[in-house]
Amino acid sequence: MAGILGPRAIFWAFLVLATGVIYNTYIHNFIFITVGIGREIQPIEDFPWTCTRVRHPLLEGCEDLWLDDQDRKLYAACNSLESRKGWSPGGNLYNISTRSRTDHIAVIDVDQPGSDGLYGLRQLKIGGYQDDLDLHGFDVRKIEGRLRFWLINHRPPVDHVTGEFLDALVVGANSTVEIFDLDETSDTLEHVKTVASEAIFTPNGVAVEEDGLGFVITNDHNTKTGTMRVLEMLSGGGSLAYCRSDTGKCHIAADKGFSMPNGIAHDKNGYYYVANSASGLITVHKLVNNKLIHVESINTGYPMDNLWLDADGNLIAAAFPDSIAFVKSIMDPYNVVPPATVLMFNDIAKQLKTYGKNVKVSKLVEDRDAKSLPSSTVAVHDVKGHKLFLAGRTLTPLGCDRCKGHGHSLSVSTGLGDS
Ligand SMILES: *[C@@H]1O[C@H](CO)[C@@H](O)[C@H](O)[C@H]1NC(C)=O
Numbered sequence: 001m002a003g004i005l006g007p008r009a010i011f012w013a014f015l016v017l018a019t020g021v022i023y024n025t026y027i028h029n030f031i032f033i034t035v036g037i038g039r040e041i042q043p044i045e046d047f048p049w050t051c052t053r054v055r056h057p058l059l060e061g062c063e064d065l066w067l068d069d070q071d072r073k074l075y076a077a078c079n080s081l082e083s084r085k086g087w088s089p090g091g092n093l094y095n096i097s098t099r100s101r102t103d104h105i106a107v108i109d110v111d112q113p114g115s116d117g118l119y120g121l122r123q124l125k126i127g128g129y130q131d132d133l134d135l136h137g138f139d140v141r142k143i144e145g146r147l148r149f150w151l152i153n154h155r156p157p158v159d160h161v162t163g164e165f166l167d168a169l170v171v172g173a174n175s176t177v178e179i180f181d182l183d184e185t186s187d188t189l190e191h192v193k194t195v196a197s198e199a200i201f202t203p204n205g206v207a208v209e210e211d212g213l214g215f216v217i218t219n220d221h222n223t224k225t226g227t228m229r230v231l232e233m234l235s236g237g238g239s240l241a242y243c244r245s246d247t248g249k250c251h252i253a254a255d256k257g258f259s260m261p262n263g264i265a266h267d268k269n270g271y272y273y274v275a276n277s278a279s280g281l282i283t284v285h286k287l288v289n290n291k292l293i294h295v296e297s298i299n300t301g302y303p304m305d306n307l308w309l310d311a312d313g314n315l316i317a318a319a320f321p322d323s324i325a326f327v328k329s330i331m332d333p334y335n336v337v338p339p340a341t342v343l344m345f346n347d348i349a350k351q352l353k354t355y356g357k358n359v360k361v362s363k364l365v366e367d368r369d370a371k372s373l374p375s376s377t378v379a380v381h382d383v384k385g386h387k388l389f390l391a392g393r394t395l396t397p398l399g400c401d402r403c404k405g406h407g408h409s410l411s412v413s414t415g416l417g418d419s
């Protein structure tokens, strides 16, 4: 199975199948959140978006996206469709020798489709960093005219004496956060530093504070390897680590009440929003005395992946409305594309203040019949350009075109991406 299936696929397959095994204790979550019984899934015609695919090998296997809405560029952390079939610690795959070593950051100019329709697609070069990257979530801040990138990197573990690889099936990945700078005029990411810490354990998403110093990562599990990982999808697990870019120091800042924390976003009010994939909750946290205290839990009822906070303060979540179809697509990725949902919480900070946990959620777009959208792991809303960018795990890269006067959406495939 692991030979054909991507790690993300396996991640979700485990989520669904493992949940089935001991569902008695967790029957409600299983039926109503994970599987989504009784959930109404709408056709894409109900929404004012029209989408087209952007096909290119550089836009395959893109796990996460980041939009520079001032400079009108979209950055994507991608690998290739063949990638991560063996090495994907987040998806319980630990065969180091299958690493494709093709992970890269791709860039497009969102307002300039060009005559080839590829939006000036290119790949950033890497400077000052010798190893291969094994990418997952990432975040970016503009600092003194430069863009600074924080990239989660799932390094294979190495014996520091012999330099040989260790058995990753036993010790797991040596996951780190790599900080890179990108000058305005350059197309090379220059390595700034590696942040390695025991608190960066099973990182999935990362969110950086306004000053570009503090950042938080989600650890999606409590264990790096082993069967307990599967049980955590039911029993809960995971944590948040708070790190400082200047000192490179991290500590666990919250470790209670999580259920596979995945995507994370940070707002100007100091709130962190965390998507818990297994419980369908978005938990809200605030940093107080170096702890990320729990402020609120918002129940969405959907398994979710990455989060995006747009320029108007709306929180956007990529969600999976139909896990059964999702598992089918894992078994037959070339023929089955599962439905996708993009959820939106209007002005999340204001709503939280007004309504507490009862914030209103709406669907930005949904694709019941999987006509246009990939099963998205990330959705980015471009307020200025009235666009929506999606990256998902469908095998054909997908981009979306001008929408009935309302907007435009472009999506790229993440192929067999990571979880
Ligand atoms: C790991 O991958 C290599 C290369 O694809 C393959 O030959 C080997 O059998 C794999 N090992 C395991 C334990 O699956």
Ligand SMILES: *[C@@H]1O[C@H](CO)[C@@H](O)[C@H](O)[C@H]1NC(C)=O
Pocket (backbone or CB within 6 Å): 155, 156, 157, 158, 159, 160, 174, 176, 194, 196
């Ligand atoms: C993990 O990566 C860090 C940063 O490169 C390195 O110092 C450390 O030796 C690595 N540990 C293992 C077990 O690979």
